[in-house]
Amino acid sequence: MRFERVSVIGLGYIGLPTAAVLASKGYRVHGVDISDSVIADVNAGRAPLFEPELDELVAEASGAGRLSASHEYTASDVYVIAVPTPLKAGFAPNVDAVLAAAEGIAEVAPRSALVVIESTSPVGTTERVRALIEQRRPDLAGALRLAYCPERAIPGQTIKELVHNDRIICGIDGQSVKTALAFYGSFVKGQLWPTDCRIGEMVKLVENTFRDVAIAFANELSIICDHMDLDVCEVIELANRHPRVNILQPGVGVGGHCIPVDPYFIMHSVGDLTHLIRTAREVNRYKPHWVTAKVLERVALLADTLGRQPILACLGAAYKPDTGDIRESPALEIVSNLAERNACDLVVVDPFVDGVPPYRFVDLNTAIAEADLLVVLVGHTAFVELPLQKPVMDFTCVLDTRNQ
Ligand code: SAJ
Numbered sequence: 001m002r003f004e005r006v007s008v009i010g011l012g013y014i015g016l017p018t019a020a021v022l023a024s025k026g027y028r029v030h031g032v033d034i035s036d037s038v039i040a041d042v043n044a045g046r047a048p049l050f051e052p053e054l055d056e057l058v059a060e061a062s063g064a065g066r067l068s069a070s071h072e073y074t075a076s077d078v079y080v081i082a083v084p085t086p087l088k089a090g091f092a093p094n095v096d097a098v099l100a101a102a103e104g105i106a107e108v109a110p111r112s113a114l115v116v117i118e119s120t121s122p123v124g125t126t127e128r129v130r131a132l133i134e135q136r137r138p139d140l141a142g143a144l145r146l147a148y149c150p151e152r153a154i155p156g157q158t159i160k161e162l163v164h165n166d167r168i169i170c171g172i173d174g175q176s177v178k179t180a181l182a183f184y185g186s187f188v189k190g191q192l193w194p195t196d197c198r199i200g201e202m203v204k205l206v207e208n209t210f211r212d213v214a215i216a217f218a219n220e221l222s223i224i225c226d227h228m229d230l231d232v233c234e235v236i237e238l239a240n241r242h243p244r245v246n247i248l249q250p251g252v253g254v255g256g257h258c259i260p261v262d263p264y265f266i267m268h269s270v271g272d273l274t275h276l277i278r279t280a281r282e283v284n285r286y287k288p289h290w291v292t293a294k295v296l297e298r299v300a301l302l303a304d305t306l307g308r309q310p311i312l313a314c315l316g317a318a319y320k321p322d323t324g325d326i327r328e329s330p331a332l333e334i335v336s337n338l339a340e341r342n343a344c345d346l347v348v349v350d351p352f353v354d355g356v357p358p359y360r361f362v363d364l365n366t367a368i369a370e371a372d373l374l375v376v377l378v379g380h381t382a383f384v385e386l387p388l389q390k391p392v393m394d395f396t397c398v399l400d401t402r403n404q
């Protein structure tokens with residue numbers, strides 16, 4: 001099996017790093033995207049999104065003529081589909097972009113091509129894609145090599161995890177598994193685990209749903225401890241000294257494009273059978289509202305003491321620590337809720353985010369100087385050493401408030 005040309009459909013948070021890594025391994029990579037600006041950036045050797053090491057890899061690959069991008073599908077040995085699968089109305093999975101990619105591939109794919117879906121997909125999607133491609137290309141029936149190999153890389157460490165994480169390799173038949181194992185074996189250093197597509201589709205959903213449920217436990221614990229006037233950070237830290245307990249960190253909610261989305265793919269498939277998964281989603285979606293209410297309580301007290309509207313600094317806008325990614329950010333949801341209530345003057349600090357209109361972004365020192373109350377919404381490392389002379393509400397366990 002020889003693979004030389006690889007097409008990556010979707011040059012986003014996973015597709016572009018994958019394309020760049022493949023190009024660095026010597027493949028000739030063609031990226032297909034619907035965005036003019038993404039195509040222009042990649043062809044100019046620039047990464048349109050921030051991810052450590054990505055800029056350098058894209059510049060190098062494009063400079064060496066191994067990475068190009070356009071709107072058009074071209075003949076390739078391998079097609080990697082890495083397009084978004086968001087939610088549509090009623091929290092139903094939207095796989096339109098995967099199906100559109102499959103149609104585009106069917107137009108041009110050579111008979112020997114391997115097609116891989118990396119996008120998180122509801123159970124049954126790979127079979128749907130097989131039916132669609134074979135309907136468009138009856139000559140591929142029986143010959144099509146089609147696999148589901150979901151990405152597992154965490155934003156912030158995508159390049160490293162793309163190469164080093166174990167992967168599941170799920171084919172529609174034995175030949176597809178074998179071909180996909182050969183392809184992923186050429187650039188992945190983690191172990192490859194072959195299985196069938198329906199199992200693989202469920203495994204990916206289960207991974208992110210597990211994390212959502214685990215975070216919901218930590219978030220609920222923080223609400224309970226607050227009610228009981230206990231420091232949840234200390235409770236978790238000490239409970240985790242037990243060899244079989246590993247509680248995650250509470251935060252202000254669950255953001256990003258994966259964990260708050262994927263549980264709905266399972267819920268949508270089985271409806272009333274989900275109780276724990278559904279409740280975990282409710283807990284995590286409720287958390288930003290709970291935080292907003294806690295902050296507003298404190299703001300009202302401060303307003304009474306000061307005899308004016310307090311100045312409030314929200315520390316953090318990103319969806320998680322030490323990234324500038326604001327997709328589905330619960331911190332921003334809280335900023336927006338607070339701004340709507342108009343009970344305080346708001347400033348926002350985030351060393352990773354340039355700004356989000358209409359909010360007033362300032363640097364950390366200005367915020368510390370100006371604000372009457374500091375509220376930590378994201379556990380960025382930059383906030384760890386915060387001077388605690390001003391009143392602080394920390395929802396992230398980033399500050400050691402016990403030793404102040
Ligand atoms: N969070 C907490 N407490 C924690 C851990 C996370 O509140 O202890 C919050 C974060 O602040 C953030 C959200 O959860 O708002 C999600 O962050 P994350 O770091 O847990 O995960 P993502 O969304 O950045 O990436 C996840 C990863 N999945 C798992 O860890 C099972 C990644 O490996 C997947 O590849 C990615 O989803 C994806 O694309 O599916």
